[in-house]
Amino acid sequence: MNLVSLDSILTFYRGITFKPDDKVDAGTDGSVVCLRTKNIQKELDERDLLAVPSSFVKRDELYVQKGDILISSANSWDLVGKCVRVNKTRYKSTIGGFISMLRPKADLVDPDYLFRFLSMDKTQDSIRHLGKQTTNISNLDRVRFLQLQIPLPPLETQKQIAAVLEKSDQLRKDCQQMEQELNRLTQSVFIDMFGDPVTNPKGWKKLPLKTIVKDFFGGKSLVAADDQFSKYRHKVLKISAVTSGTFKPEEVKPLPNDYEPPEDHFVKINDLLFSRANTTDLVGATTMVFDKHDGLVLPDKLWRFIWNDNNDISPVFIWQLLSEKGMRKEISKLSSGSGGSMKNISKGKLKTLPVILPPLNLQLKFERIYLKLRDETERNKQISLFTQDAFNALMQKAFNGELNLDNAKTQ
Structure with missing residues (x-):
């Protein structure tokens, strides 16, 4: 599998700078959402958006597009390099000064394949060690980052690898979602049995x-x-x-x-x-x-x-x-x-x-329900650990050229 440098397969864009007084309401005429480090989570998080006048965007290529990868380029040491892929945005968007935008060259690299490579633990560790450390902030070294080497099989093979990793990742996400649902169920059972403990509507x-x-x-x-x-x-x-x-x-x-x-x-x-x-x-x-x-x-x-x-x-x-x-x-x-x-x-x-x-018998009834839900949660955690290990193993094989794609189908 050929190794190529990142600068040969993507274009790197720095974010725009602005002052706190420059912000406007998202969605208003003449505004553009400016995505920040807090928006880079496991998925693109658009719950807390900040907008600035669209006049701040001097070049059309600075607008975020589907397939772009946003990367934290100024953050604490353990978070610099954290990245997220863009499928769509609620509003027309650009990027702030503490993040950068990577635009894959579509004829050379599949965006999902590139994202998986960048988000792999080994790559993330390499990116962190490329940072320029200040007092509390590490800054991504653009030149050294673009010199990182990525294995680059044919484009069709990249898409197959990305599809396999996506399926494995979805299993992992399903387990995480199940844990969240079980936790919410515990809270729901408590409120159903006892009501709000502050307002005490059941008069305990x-x-x-x-x-x-x-x-x-x-x-x-x-x-x-x-x-x-x-x-x-x-x-x-x-x-x-x-x-x-x-x-x-x-x-x-x-x-x-x-x-x-x-x-x-x-x-x-x-x-x-x-x-x-x-x-x-x-x-x-x-x-x-x-x-x-x-x-x-x-x-x-x-x-x-x-x-x-x-x-x-x-x-x-x-x-x-x-x-x-x-x-x-x-x-x-x-x-x-x-x-x-x-x-x-x-x-x-x-x-x-x-x-x-409340009466002890009700407390103990809740305890029994909780312990059953906890048993289910613990079983789910074991499955989650297995899916995490399986996903990590697939990632390693994929970028070492060891992944068997005989049965893989491009979605």
């Missing part, structure tokens, strides 16, 4: 959190180990282990091997963990620990719930209750901190939080 008994919580227990502020090449017995959780609402035991920092944490600092099965310090949107994030994880230690910014004796509560119900959007806002109101700084919640204020307390 409502009491302060201290009615069921004796205390909140946190760990220590610990300094992580510097040597990244040693094996460590213990690791301390980062706040990010909790903030998504799903426990992520991989979000940790290693602790020095000469430090022996107290027994009650270790994370245990059925712990309900709470983020007492974070940004306005993330403070109060809560998650449950369902599995055993050896050697994981609580930091000072995460609390474990210590329940009162003889409580008629389901920890799973309390977790989902505190995770509801409205309750998250109520928790955030109890936090202190100015502007965009880190918000903190005191134990005393958190204990005053009003919570609904």
Whole structure:
């Protein structure tokens, strides 16, 4: 398979620059949408659009076309090079100064084939290492980027490869969609059974959190180990282990091997963990620990719930209750901190939080439903991992010239 440089198969366009005062409403006469880095997600994201006067576009080729690939050319190091393909846009669009546009030469390269090559992990890593690093931003080096080599089989073969990868990617997306649907179903079941926990339309008994919580227990502020090449017995959780609402035991920092944490600092099965310090949107994030994880230690910014004796509560119900959007806002109101700084919640204020307390039999009924949905979600995750591995393997084979296309059909 021939290797050619990117500059021989595409045209590279830099974005336009503008000032905040230049923006106008998208869709108005004489306006053009200016796509930005926030619009470059897994797919082109057009939920938050900014427009400028069309007079800012000095050349017609700067308008985005179907088949173009948009690439983040000024961003944090881990995001520079992130790219998205364009199938269509809601409005006539151009690109802002922090992204660039790649226009494939249609007689030489299939746009979908080129996109798959650019979005491959190996290529993304190469692109990141081509960046020119400033204080906080990495800038894509246009000259070095265009010198990257891409395997280029005949155009018909490129289309076949792109079609195979598209089918494999769709399986991966279907699994991700299923996980989202299962999560939405959990939220829907909760609201159907208990109603909005803030407005309490079903009139459940409502009491302060201290009615069921004796205390909140946190760990220590610990300094992580510097040597990244040693094996460590213990690791301390980062706040990010909790903030998504799903426990992520991989979000940790290693602790020095000469430090022996107290027994009650270790994370245990059925712990309900709470983020007492974070940004306005993330403070109060809560998650449950369902599995055993050896050697994981609580930091000072995460609390474990210590329940009162003889409580008629389901920890799973309390977790989902505190995770509801409205309750998250109520928790955030109890936090202190100015502007965009880190918000903190005191134990005393958190204990005053009003919570609904439906009968235990209903809480346990919800818990059983949730655990069944969780089992289904876990099975789906395993399938998702398999489809991800299969997709990555296909990508590697495709661009190493090892993909068997005997049964592939061009769509």
